[in-house]
Amino acid sequence: MIINKAVETDRKKWDNYALSHPDATPYHLWAWKEAVETAYGHKAHYLIAEEQGKVRGILPLFQLKLFFLQNQLVSLPFCDVAGPIADDYLTRDRLLDKAQQAAAQYKATTVELRTRLSHQSTIFNNSKVSMLLSLPADPKELWNSFRSKLRSQILKAEKNGLMFRLGEGDEDIKSFYQVFSQNMLELGSPVHSKYFFASILKSYGGSCRMGLVFLDEKPIGCGIILFCGTHTAIPWASTIRKYNKLGPNMLLYWNLLQFSIKAGANLFDFGRSTPNSGTYRFKAQWGAQPNPLHWDKLPVDINQYASPASLKQHGVNRQLAANLWSKLPLSIANLIGPKLRQYISL
CATH class of the missing domain: 3.40.630.30 (Gcn5-related N-acetyltransferase (GNAT))
Incomplete structure (x- = not known):
């Protein structure tokens, strides 16, 4: 060998x-x-x-x-x-x-x-886990597997006037980054550069899709999914918090799940979570199961x-840094954040 x-x-x-x-x-x-x-x-x-x-x-x-x-x-x-x-x-x-x-x-x-x-x-x-969902062959089968509360939340997002569409091109990357960078600032985390996401979309080509959720013409939700054969992963997803009551995250994930099934995927990786955290419970409601x-x-x-x-x-110091970072103006955070983010491996 x-x-x-x-x-x-x-x-x-x-x-x-x-x-x-x-x-x-x-x-x-x-x-x-x-x-x-x-x-x-x-x-x-x-x-x-x-x-x-x-x-x-x-x-x-x-x-x-x-x-x-x-x-x-x-x-x-x-x-x-x-x-x-x-x-x-x-x-x-x-x-x-x-x-x-x-x-x-x-x-x-x-x-x-x-x-x-x-x-x-x-x-x-x-102690982190991947939240993995086995996908059926038909989106209707997945829909029928949801609890009534989850289905009603998805339908509510549509009734609230939210619109989902797949993104492409520079303008949609701009919309994606507008939502993503604001969410990262509120979380107190340096953001990846816009060029990083543009590079992901270019390098992956047809094995990558971007989803956007709009209220009227304003982007309020975004996500990127990557494919490897029948395996789909969503490494990045964000919403603007003040609009969360309208359900942009529900509409975003449901549409990306449907797209994945139609593209032939049989496994959807919701990403890393801490057991029993808020993100863990959000992913679990779709049927995702923890994998260490x-x-x-x-x-x-x-x-x-x-x-x-x-x-x-280190955990204490990190939380203090996050609290301070979240107070920065968005323009400043987007300017210096990527210079730091490229050396943070998480």
């Missing part, structure tokens, strides 16, 4: 392998690499394992380096789940060994893996890992 760093000419066989593997996500596709490189310039280290000319496994990695403050390899940044996928555990282990060698080469302090499978050689994980996420770190240098006390303090 030979494991090499994948190059542009490997794109087709890389994607063919991802599209054929049951554990692959839309983030495993080469398009994610292209979009992150284009928007942020981070260095990719995509590993491909081959045996007698046949791909046996892949492991996508990005280096997030900021002077002396940060240097880590992540699989993958800006999404919930990626990590190695392979034909067998032996190939997976070989890929992880290569990842540790790459960490030494780049002098990275950690190799973080975001998977749905825990691995015996990793030493840290979190393992954000693990390979043991590069065990002395560099934070203690539980320091992790707790």
Whole structure:
């Protein structure tokens, strides 16, 4: 078996392998690499394992380096789940060994893996879950599976005059970003650059769609879905809070679920949540079930890992920073937020 760093000419066989593997996500596709490189310039280290000319496994990695403050390899940044996928555990282990060698080469302090499978050689994980919904073959079947309260909320959004449509082009990206950036500011989080989303849409092409919800001509809800074969994920969705009573989120998700089914998807990934949180309950009402996420770190240098006390303090500091950030004017947040966001791997 030979494991090499994948190059542009490997794109087709890389994607063919991802599209054929049951554990692959839309983030495993080469398009994610292209979009992150284009928007942020981070260095990719995509590993491909081959045996007698046949791909046996892949492991996508990005280096997030900021002077002396940060240097880590992540699989993958800006999404919930990626990590190695392979034909067998032996190939997976070989890929992880290569990842540790790459960490030494780049002098990275950690190799973080975001998977749905825990691995015996990793030493840290979190308590987050993916909320996954198995999709039927017909939207009507999904509709009939909803509780009456959920159906009435969707219908109420339509009665409130909200309109959904699929977005495309620069003007719709502008509408998306208008909603998304305002929501991120209210959450106290630096926002991705508009160019990042434009790069995602361009790189994924037909494997990516943007949904928008309007009140009259004003955008008040937005979301982006990505496809990998029959697997759909929604990494970004937002609404403007003062309009939430009108139900834009209900109309947004229902239409994106319908579109996914019609496109041939049989699994919808609602994204990461903390069990019993508000977002968890929102996703559960659609029928989504929790699947444990393992954000693990390979043991590069065990002395560099934070203690539980320091992790707790980090959480406190993060909340304080979020409270301060949410007070910024939107124009200022959108100016400096992307410069920070590109180094925040979450």
